[in-house]
Amino acid sequence: MGDWESPFKKYPVRNILSYNYLGYENKKKSGYNYKILSCSYYYGGSSRVGKYEIYEFNSDSWRVLDAISDDWLYLWPDVAMSLKGDTYWLDSETNENPSILRFDFITEKFERLPLPSNSDEHNRLVILSTVRDEKLALLCQYSDSTGSLKMKIWLTNSKTDEAKDLSWSEFLVCKVVIYDMTRMKSFLVDEENKKVLCCYKDHEYRTRIYIVGEDTYKNVYREVLQEQRSRVAPRLFSYVPTLVQIPTSQSNPCCKRKR
Template identity: 45%
Template sequence: MSHALCPWNTYAFGCVKSESSCHNYKILRVSSYYENSERYVFNFEIYELSSDSWRVLDGVTDKWRLHHSDDVVSLKGNAYWMHKDREAGHNVLLSFDFTAEVFVSFPLPDQSDDDRRDLAMSVVREEHLAVLHHNTGTFLTEMNVWLSNKIDEAKEVSWSKFLVVSFDNFKYPRYPKEMNFWVDDENKVVVTCVRDINHRDHVYIVGEDLHKHVYEVANDTWIWPCFLSYVPSLCHIPKAKEEES
């Protein structure tokens, strides 16, 4: 393991796929730093909870970068995040397969005017990926939410447009890329969390005919609001005991 100073560490969580109820959970760490103030270097390491140990992941090209600003989600044991493919000239969906310990690239939906689109990603019911994007190069006032097919062993990802939401009825985000959201695919609504240009945090429930403002608070810190999910098989939340009559 390298002992070089790594000021930026980014982590992704996943597990080895198994029919057993006991999974081998792993953490991918991508450390990045400048070497001699000239060359940007990436180190890739794997931590296994079963052995409580780190090891270097060899043979990985710098093309598979994971930056400290990237939002990473976990689904079906693998990690997913969006990445700018400089060779292809557009954004792609990157995945790390924790079973095979390899990186895989998938297409994202609607790559027209890609450089001017801000993207965010979420997981739906442990079955689908959801992508939210809108064009920041014009004064368009809508965002699009896309839903993937069920993520499985097919190694293919396809997309369908799930919802188009207008910005007319809620505050425009200060930094659209920092938006967080959840998708309720059964009721076809999106719960989104944004910070507006006046440093106020908002939570909205939006749909085709629904724009509901449910939360607002002033916040002058640089800690952005976000939604967090957890892995049910790893972290159990105890239920409250019923009061005795």
């Protein structure tokens, strides 16, 4: 077992991107086994190289995932969702055959899951979210047969750890009356009141937050106009309190790697 050697040492550092995702496998007898999925990519023109590794807290060690091919290089790292120990992304490959990608921390493999329908309602804007620590939610914006812009929210029918294949149901359909909401980046679902909380940047790059329902459009936050404005919209995430503690390592997992 020698020291870990980067596969990217011959490439310019500025072209290397690394992202880490926390997950776990639930071992009923011994408890949670927490892991970190590390994805490192090199982008240079038409060239692309990827490396995937797993760090296990219990064993304080890194392993290279050799079985994962470069087909998974086009993950959108900024829209990853963590749910029941697994990580979910929207497929970033254009809009022709969109899908959801899941990394299973038990099998340590990626898998592709279908969206709720095959219609063109997924071809304008699609955003992934979670409902507490139980379900996935999907928001789609599309133009109907009359040319009106609609928003449709889907929810998975069961908790994600209760079914291998996800099934979906329509939760909410409403007309989009604010054009800037095509800039939306994140949302949260209120199942009980059948509403969603949407976050986006308007045409002046001010952050806005709206509560949206079948007949509701309520602005609950508008950022004060500033001289220097970020064009990146903040994200809304579900937070579920937990008393589970992640074991600490005696070493620095980012620096100590094995072949």
